[in-house]
Amino acid sequence: MDNNQLQQLIEEISIGVFGKAFHHTARFNERLRTTGGRYLLSDHSIEINPRVLELHGQEELRGVIKHELCHYHLHIEGKGYQHGDQDFKKLLKETASPRYCKPLAAERRRATALHIYQCRSCKLLYRRRRRMDTKKYRCGKCMGSIIKVNAEV
Incomplete structure (x- = not known):
């Protein structure tokens, strides 16, 4: 049309x-x-x-x-x-006109974690979409240092 x-x-x-x-x-x-x-x-x-x-x-x-x-x-x-x-x-x-239109935008999928960090002391995992500077942050549970474990694809 x-x-x-x-x-x-x-x-x-x-x-x-x-x-x-x-x-x-x-x-x-x-x-x-x-x-x-x-x-x-x-x-x-x-x-x-x-x-x-x-x-x-x-x-x-x-x-x-x-x-x-x-x-x-x-x-x-x-x-x-x-x-x-x-x-x-x-x-x-x-x-008999509709008040709303049916949804047009495709449902946006929520992005999964791309970066995984871990506390050296208590081994708590942190999943993040963005990279983080491990020198600036400490574990929120035990105040241990954080290291990057791997990057998910």
């Missing part, structure tokens, strides 16, 4: 669901990371994250578009268009 097809889809949804025309521009924005779309107050345009379509399909895309159109139409009419406003919540419910 390209920007022209997106523009046409948003115009169709606007007329079909809201009964009002969408007179501004719509485009995909690949720089969006965590949000499905956004409505820009400055020029009344709507930007959609293309990952919504890639990851979740056409139905989720339609939901994101309806959500952004709620912002658009309420702002144009001078009503409460922000997420916390009653007008916005009411219009979301009336149009």
Whole structure:
């Protein structure tokens, strides 16, 4: 789907669901990371994250578009268009628009320890992601000196 097809889809949804025309521009924005779309107050345009379509399909895309159109139409009419406003919540419910988008960012795995240090006295292990200067630190348990055991790969 390209920007022209997106523009046409948003115009169709606007007329079909809201009964009002969408007179501004719509485009995909690949720089969006965590949000499905956004409505820009400055020029009344709507930007959609293309990952919504890639990851979740056409139905989720339609939901994101309806959500952004709620912002658009309420702002144009001078009503409460922000997420916390009653007008916005009411219009979301009336149009069966989702309040939130499904997650788009891939789950970030927590990095494991790359460096392992050990106390010379009590043999307590310290696992660290960053290297540490063993001359500057002592064991927190027995105050013994610390040595680097190995680096995990």
